[in-house]
Amino acid sequence: MDLNTLLETTVVGLGYELVDVELSPRGRTIRVFIDAPGKENGIDVEDCAKVSNQLTRVFEVENIDFDRLEISSPGMDRVVKKAADFERFAGQDIQIKLRIPHNGRRNFQGELLGHKDGKVGLRLEKDEVELEFTNIEKARLVPRFD
Structure with missing residues (x-):
């Protein structure tokens, strides 16, 4: 094993x-x-x-x-790897690094919208993007301190 x-x-x-x-x-x-x-x-x-x-x-x-x-423990800035985690932590801030650039970018930070049909939704400052789940190299939650 x-x-x-x-x-x-x-x-x-x-x-x-x-x-x-x-x-x-x-x-x-x-x-x-x-x-x-x-x-x-x-x-x-x-x-x-x-x-x-x-x-x-x-x-x-x-x-x-x-x-x-x-x-x-994974800490407040925990790694997000599994598809179910992208669903579970919807609504939280996240940093995502891609393997292959999407529209010329590899690094994204915004509000996680969830996971559906192999894509991860992300709300950025000005718009929303859908990123291929299989193209995500690293993802980590960003804690909010109000």
């Missing part, structure tokens, strides 16, 4: 959402970002410890070689 499948299976099995995984260049540090969408106050230290303890045991059984395992 590959690492991503192992992480997804374990984290989801514990009742959390796997948001993102980062590996250090040599794969010695594994950073896992988890969320609990139904939990009012988000991820806390106990959640991170629970996932860390379980993953450590699973890695031992599966012979996954690593030096350090870090478990964290």
Whole structure:
């Protein structure tokens, strides 16, 4: 079983959402970002410890070689990757970087309008655009501080 499948299976099995995984260049540090969408106050230290303890045991059984395992909440500026996330966070501000430019631009920031038919809607200052979901290289929420 590959690492991503192992992480997804374990984290989801514990009742959390796997948001993102980062590996250090040599794969010695594994950073896992988890969320609990139904939990009012988000991820806390106990959640991170629970996932860390379980993953450590699973890695031992599966012979996954690593030096350090870090478990964290995705933070307010969380990465948005899955189509369902683009729907879930509609109405929030987002930064999107494209693989291939759209109308001469690769970077966009605006209000997320959602995901429909393989396209992500975005309200910019002066107009709205639809971006191909498969062309999104990176997307991250932008927190609002009023």
